[in-house]
Each structure stands twice: as C-alpha cells, then as structure tokens.
Amino acid sequence: MENAQTSSKTTKLKLDFKDSKYATGRRKTSIARVWLKKGSGKIYVNGKLYNEYFASENHKMQITRPFELINQSTGYDVRCNVKGGGPTGQAGAMVHGISKALVLLDESFKSTLRTEKLTTRDSRAVERKKPGRRKARRSFQFSKR
Template sequence: MAEEKATLQDLKDIAGTPEAAAAVPADADTVERQPVKDALGRSYATGKRKDAVARVWVKPGSGRVTVNGRDQEVYFARPTLRLIVNQPFQVTDRVNQYDVTVTVKGGGLSGQAGAVKHGISKALQMAEPDLRPALKAAGFLTRDSRVVERKKYGRAKARRSFQFSKR
C-alpha cells in the first residue's frame, strides 16, 4: 500500500524515451521569429473589428497612410478615428517610418478604424518581430470579438420586447 509519489523534474520525465526527450528543444519557450515580407518588401496582415475587415500592407517609407485609395485624413475625417489608426506607430516609436496601404470593407467608420488598427499592428509585428511585446502589452494584437447580437423572432430588436398594450 505504500505508493511512491512521482514528481516531474523535467520534460524528459514525461517523454519516457531518450529519443523523444532529444526532440524537445532546450529553450522551447523562446521562439525566434523571422520577418515575413513579400517580393516588394511589404508585410501583410488582416485586421478585424465588428463587421469590418481590413487588408493591410506595410512597407518602409515616409508615413503615408492610404485607405481605399484615399488619404487617411479624407477617409477618416474625425480626429479620434485617425488617432485610433495611428496608435500602433506611437506605441512602437515608428511614426512616419512606414507607408501603409489599406483596403477595408464592411461595418461603419468606427469599426473600420479598429480593423485598420488591428491590421497595422499585426503587419508591424510581421515586419519587425521585435515589436511584438510592445504591441501585445498594449492589447493591439488581440482581436476585439464583440459583434452585434442577432435579432430574435418575437422581439423588436435583439432583446427589446414589443411595446405592451393594455387595451
């Protein structure tokens, strides 16, 4: 009845065989990321927010942001939306160092600005993997999964009931 308590000292104890233990790298928690760029030197990423989807290409340049063929100041007329779009550059100290080309569809302007921010953040970390910790700490690499709730039958909207009539 005297059972031995087995404790794990290393990953090698789980593997069982020396061959399987040799297959696990010693520093498995640190992954060396390489920049991902196409033939034109651009990094690509897709950003999403609500119903908006943004396809983003980032390449070294003078800081020009083009959204659907128009300049950023024309497409996002409100200063708050432009502030949202430029947040990844400010967090990583890369203001006016990258040219950005964006194609965005769906949703409203606020959702599109959030999608562009998400896409720029992902594309920046593809171009420079060293920027990943700063972007991750700021929460820019996480997709905001909140979407509009669907309308249900027997309801006026998603949750609102029809107006009650006493008579």
C-alpha cells in the same frame, strides 16, 4: 479642360509595395487588407490618404496609435483596402491589421502592441434580433388590458 479634371480623378493610385509585409485585420463586419513597408509615414486607405478618408479625429488618432506606441510615427508607409461595416469598424480593422503587420516586420514590437491589446481581434459584434422581440433584447410594450 473638363476632360483633364475627370481623368485625374479616375486614375488609380499606383503605389510600389514590393518587399512589404501583408496582414489582415478584422473588426465588427469590416475587413482590412494591410501592406506595410519602411517609408515616410504615409497611410493610404482605398487609394486616399487616411486624413481624407476618415472624418472623425478619433478614428485618425486610433489609426496612428500602433506607430506612436513603438515610437516610429513616420517610419512606415501603409496601403490598406477596407470593406464592410462603418467607419468605426473600418478604423478598428485597420489598427488590427497594422499591428499584425508590424509584428511580422519586427518581433520586438510584439510585447508592446500585445500589452495594449492591438494584436488581438476585438470579437464584439452586433447582437442578432430574436423572434418575438422588437430589437435584440427590447420587448414589445406590455398591455395589461
């Protein structure tokens, strides 16, 4: 009985993504490899459904936004491998990758997604810590005496 439960957790989710478009999305220190094809609207992230992978409702809304903008929320299946960074960076990287893959699939989506700035990489990242400072910009407390 116990072996049956553990074996179901260890089996890799096999998805058929032949005839799909591939794109890479990036945000902060996260990288998302995205495969997109016509389907029923399922979104898989690292082998899990995106509802299970992301806890925040904000991130879930963010991921489905490119599909809502092109009025096809259930028209495509997505398989995505994400690594690096935290949930916000990973969600942003997925949005970037999905948008790029949609443009590869159909050029007519480009203007819609571009006006919402989803095809452009968001280059903002954490500023590095400088020597002689407590954080990136914060100084140590000044002592007059």
